[in-house]
Amino acid sequence: MDHQQVIRDVTARLPMASTVTEVCQATVAALARYTPATIAVLLHVRGRLRCVAATGSWQVFATVAPDAGIVGRVYTRGKSAVVPDVAADLDHIPVRPDVAAEVCVPVLDPAGRAVGVLDLQWTGPADLGSWQATAERVAGRLGARIVALGGPAESRSEKLLRHAAAMTAASTEWDLMAATIGAARDVSALATAILVLADRTGPQLGAPTVAPGELETRMRAELAEAGPQALRRITDRAHRYGAGYTLGESGHPPTAEHEPLVRAGVRTLMAVPVGPPERGGVLLVADERLLRPDPTTVNLMELLAGQAWSCLDRLRTLDRLREQASSDPLTGLRHTGPFGQRIATATPGRTALLAIDVDGFKSVNDTYGHQAGDRVLVGLARALEGALRQGDELYRIGGDEFVAVIEVTRPEEAVRVAERLTEAARRIGRTISVGVALPRPGESPELTLRRADQALYAVKRQGRDGVQLSAA
Structure with missing residues (x-):
């Protein structure tokens, strides 16, 4: 094998290629004329070693991580690898089952930095030492031409x-x-x-x-x-x-x-x-x-x-x-899941919970049927939403049970909002009972809601259609 002729052949082809891809393909084609080895050029592009040119094989990896395989090892270290028995090297990436030996050399730019690798794999005997020297000289010329053309780049x-x-x-x-x-x-x-x-x-x-x-x-x-x-x-x-x-x-x-x-x-x-x-x-x-x-x-x-x-x-x-998962399908209001998340962020003394119950709702269902009851709930939900301020939130947490979460500066402000809700219900021919509670320092949201419910039940006992503030 005249290795000087191999180098001259490759050197003659490189100036005729006008793109990085063409340069790599010309190199592989020239080398393939002198050896039956499986040949590949992989260049480093955006964190991966990308195969730019190769001879035929059952599988050629399009990209390889820069720390994977013999090719990754050679690229990372910038030093050639000669592997006379690939079965003994755990880093070998099999591209065909009959490969016996491998020579992999870094493709270096003129400053000595690796821009990729040139890899050759044989299925039979080969003069690995001579091919290492030849591959290194070819890779040096290849690297200089790649840099002259602007370096490796993505298509x-x-x-x-x-x-x-x-x-x-x-x-x-x-x-x-x-x-x-x-x-x-x-x-x-x-x-x-x-x-x-x-x-x-x-x-x-x-x-x-x-x-x-x-x-x-x-x-x-x-x-x-x-x-x-x-x-x-x-x-x-x-x-x-x-x-x-x-x-x-x-x-x-x-x-x-x-x-x-x-x-x-x-x-x-x-x-x-x-x-x-x-x-x-x-x-x-x-x-x-x-x-x-x-x-x-x-x-x-x-x-x-x-x-x-x-x-x-x-x-x-x-x-x-x-x-859909967080909303009540009937009224479109958010339900217990989002409500639990919201009250978990309640600010003591500033976030008020308004527990709301529809007065006489059971009699509507019993007398006119559930479809009529559904219409009542939908109409009431829209009326209550319209009475709330921007930023206030309304949830449906049960059959005829609603909760409003509002931000206030003092308890009296929460009571006024609750009274607006009762007035909105009256305008559509219904009445509601509302219990109001503000979280205490260190109090759990569940306990705050329980106090609002207790205030609501107090309104029920007093005749319904009203508002009650829980004791501070």
């Missing part, structure tokens, strides 16, 4: 995969919108992105980025001034005709719905539908520069928009399920 599809994982992990709509916008900018390489999503009133501008640039600020201002109809036209166009892009060239006037974006300075725009027409929105990815977004970029944005809608729909479904 756009790899970026999309990484961002998709971040979007899936988002726990709120706000986090999801931020992740989607960041992904759109990173994958498309355009300056800014805006997400428009529909709510009950129509399309709305989504959350802005943490530090919006000038173009995003101008786009938001122009779209806000143009009003909801402008957003609706942009969204409808995307859903009716599909994703599209514009080059914004001079001499070609924009369509009416794009005029606010042109006024903002947009010259390149991709508009991608998000979700179904009746509930979704549109992803706008834009730049002030006059660029030519190729169809592949638009396709990637379509995949991103699909992932965004899938994650958004999941979050909204979970919110609905949580709301």
Whole structure:
């Protein structure tokens, strides 16, 4: 084997490759002409050793943790490994069952830092010492060429995969919108992105980025001034005709719905539908520069928009399920679970509990039936909610038992709120009895509620339809 010829062959091929991927593929192809070994180049990209080029094998790992296997060991230590018997090395990662020996060398940049590894595995006898020296020289030339081309980098599809994982992990709509916008900018390489999503009133501008640039600020201002109809036209166009892009060239006037974006300075725009027409929105990815977004970029944005809608729909479904789990299905009020959590945070002397019982409710059920009783409870729930102040909370904790949790500055304020509730009940032809209690220092929420109940029973004994404050 003329190892000098191997090195000359690889060296001659490297300048002809114009990308990091092509350089790695050329290296593997050149080496494969001189040895039957299984060959792979793995480069360090965002915390993983990513296989960029390899010869055929039953399984080639797309990524490997930088501390896993012989390749991870070589990368981490920056030193070559010669393994004459892979069965004796616990770090060996099997890619084919008949591999006997392995040579792995670090791919170093001109400063001596590892940027990846060059790995060769043999199924039969091989001059491992000679191949180690050859592989190290090849890896040195490979590393210099990789750095000259800008170093290892993610492909756009790899970026999309990484961002998709971040979007899936988002726990709120706000986090999801931020992740989607960041992904759109990173994958498309355009300056800014805006997400428009529909709510009950129509399309709305989504959350802005943490530090919006000038173009995003101008786009938001122009779209806000143009009003909801402008957003609706942009969204409808995307859903009716599909994703599209514009080059914004001079001499070609924009369509009416794009005029606010042109006024903002947009010259390149991709508009991608998000979700179904009746509930979704549109992803706008834009730049002030006059660029030519190729169809592949638009396709990637379509995949991103699909992932965004899938994650958004999941979050909204979970919110609905949580709301259903924490709400009374009849009245829509929260029930005992959330109530227990709320009173656990009650502030002594400031948080008042109002225990409420519907007077004569049993006779309604007995005389007119449970459907009539349900109508009474629903009507009363709405009346009581309307009488409470902003920030006050109403819970249904039993058949005809309600509790209001309110923040007050003194007991008399709690009594006045309770009296407003009794007046609201009278206006719909019902009466209620209300017991009021404020937590004492060191008192458990359960005991506070018990005192409110005792005050309520005192109202019942006195003839119902009234308010009683528990003794301090």
